[in-house]
Amino acid sequence: MSAGGRIDLIGDREVKRRLKHIARELPRSIRGITYGAAVIVRKEARANLRNKVLHIRGGTLIDSVAIEQTKPEEALVGTALVYGPVHEFGAIIKAKTAKVLAWVVGIRRPRSAQGWRAARAAGKARYAKQVTIPKRPWLGPAFESAVPKIRKFVAGRIEKILDRR
DSSP, X not given: OOTTOOOOOOOHHHHHHHHHHHHHHHHHHHHHHHHHHXXXXXXXXXXXXXXXXXXXXXXXXXXXXXXXXXXXTEEEEEOOSTHHHHHHHOEEEEOSSSSSEEEESSSOOOXXXXXXXXXXXXXXXXXXXXXXXXXXXXXXXXXXXXXXXXHHHHHHHHHHHHHOO
16 A cells, blocks of 8 residues: 555445435536536627627627526527627618618617708718628637637536535
């Protein structure tokens, strides 16, 4: 036996007792482990939106990033807002019923024809047949950066389950 080493031998009954404990505890813990991993991804996604993707006005997209746990071992992280995927994947917006798209910069959107004329005269009105919104990925990179944290989190939770007696 080497100096400083220690070996614990567990009896047959103790091994069976621990295995039963693990078999009982692990399925109960899977839901919590999955949700905890999804929380890590959601936190990363919100940080990406806050720091890298958006010029924040109201924070609606950031606040909408949510978790839906579909199975004990599966959770979805994302948003129900239509412009969440637009930022993630990019989009081309085309006029459907009008000849052009119209918007204003630096002022509130006019509510009347007179307001639009004033905006045009002030050089604040913009027009285009289509607008291309570039990709600004926030969810995919969030998952990628969360993977090491998720691995550490899951390993820690499983270790706690194994250590409980």
